[in-house]
Amino acid sequence: MxxxxxxxxxxxxxxxAPVGKDIIKKFIELQLEGNSEGVRMVKDHPFLMNLLAVQPGNKVSSTTLIENLLSYQFPDLRDVFTYYQIANERNEPFIKGLFEENNIFIEEIMNFVMLTIKNSIKVxxxxxxxxxxxxxxxxxxxxxxxxxxxxxxxxxxxxxxxxxxxxxxxxxxxxxxxxxxxxxxxxxxxxxxxxxxxxxxxxxxxxxxxxxxxxxxxxxxxxxxxxxxxxxxxxxxxxxxxxxxxxxxxxxxxxxxxxxxxxxxxxxxxxxxxxxxxxxxxxxxxxxxxxxxxxxxxxxxxxxxxxxxxxxxxxxxxxxxxxxxxxxxxxxxxxxxxxxxxxxxxxxxxxxxxx
The missing domain is CATH 3.40.50.1220 (TPP-binding domain)
Known part of the structure; x- marks a missing residue:
């Protein structure tokens, strides 16, 4: 057999371990578990700011508290990654003035995914x-x-x-x-x-x-x-x-x-x-x-x-x-x-x- x-x-x-759609939320939960002083706002997490900025109509500001994002409708990380892959293939920035180094942001997404999953599994x-x-x-x-x-x-x-x-x-x-x-x-x-x-x-x-x-x-x-x-x-x-x-x-x-x-x-x-x-x-x-x-x-x-x-x-x-x-x-x-x-x-x- x-x-x-x-x-x-x-x-x-x-x-x-979080499933794909929950990785951003899991990252925020891990930050809150750490009770880190001085990193409670979105501006303290530049990658998170850039990530949420791909939603044209998002109302998140740099001073938004990250705990207030737990009920937020986050973008699908696979969507974001794919957007930047397409932009890279076209040799153009995805969103002008946001983050024009496509390869760097793609690498940051991968590191974000890996670190969040690794830190979620304690055993x-x-x-x-x-x-x-x-x-x-x-x-x-x-x-x-x-x-x-x-x-x-x-x-x-x-x-x-x-x-x-x-x-x-x-x-x-x-x-x-x-x-x-x-x-x-x-x-x-x-x-x-x-x-x-x-x-x-x-x-x-x-x-x-x-x-x-x-x-x-x-x-x-x-x-x-x-x-x-x-x-x-x-x-x-x-x-x-x-x-x-x-x-x-x-x-x-x-x-x-x-x-x-x-x-x-x-x-x-x-x-x-x-x-x-x-x-x-x-x-x-x-x-x-x-x-x-x-x-x-x-x-x-x-x-x-x-x-x-x-x-x-x-x-x-x-x-x-x-x-x-x-x-x-x-x-x-x-x-x-x-x-x-x-x-x-x-x-x-x-x-x-x-x-």
Missing amino acids: RRVFVLGAGTSVHAG RTTDVCNRFVKNLTPNDSIINFNYDTLIDNAIMSEYGNIDYGIDFNLPEMDEETIRELSLNENMSDIYFNLDKSKPTPLILKPHGSFNWLYCADCYDFYLKVVERFGIQYFPNECNNCQIGLHDYIVPFSYRKNFNNPLIANIWINVVKILSKADEVYFIGYSLSDDDYTTKYFFVKGISRILKEEFPKLYLISPNASNRKEKFESIFGEVKIIEGENGKFQNFDLQIIQDH
Whole structure:
């Protein structure tokens, strides 16, 4: 039995992660939780001022208190990102006199998204994620669209290894240093080799991950290693060209670019595992109407020449019935699990299979 679990934003909400439409509100809540004196007005957050200024009729002023924005109708960050992508392609400012350096603002949006999600999740993983991973077998595969590493860390805790379906660089000097440290903790080299000596469920992350680092010059990727014993490895520069490394996630946009060599290879693997799947579970996942690239790869992978070989599809979400029509218009018959049983924290394969 080959099973594929497709995880969307709904699977990280229990750990405090905001879904896309709530990221700006979550940022404000985090600022208020910090009780920072002197940063209570919109003018104290220049990025927020520029972000809200894309709404031509907004009535927010520089002296507006940020707590007064909690009930405000914020712009969709994906809209804003896409506006600036279009402006960049046209080589013109989006709004004259507002923020004319499109690339800089695009980078600021990405940093804003990453930092807000990272600061929202206070734990390495959760009991919910650990329980989910314990129900998996090495024959199972995960397609995780979340940037966070909650599931990744649960897999590391359970298996002492992780398989992203790709090879990452680990500089020799840093690897040697880490190995020496590991001897003091009686840890296996598997934590640092990631050599698949122990079979694990495959986890594919088509939108990137917070623990991936990228060299824009030679397209090399590196993996941040964070261990249960507190040993961390964060490479600073590329092995080949000594260029500084950066976090890598697919832009938070309606016009996602999957042409990066590593991401393109991940999508090839997505099609491969879907083409062999007997069952596909969509958990906490909503497929955007305009995300045609994702729909293309899913339909390509799930399609079968013989109808009797078509995999069973399950849509699992508290409000799955609201998404059923859309999923069936794309894939055909889909079984739904909703209500309390549709919540990720209540995920139970036995209940689903008995449904």
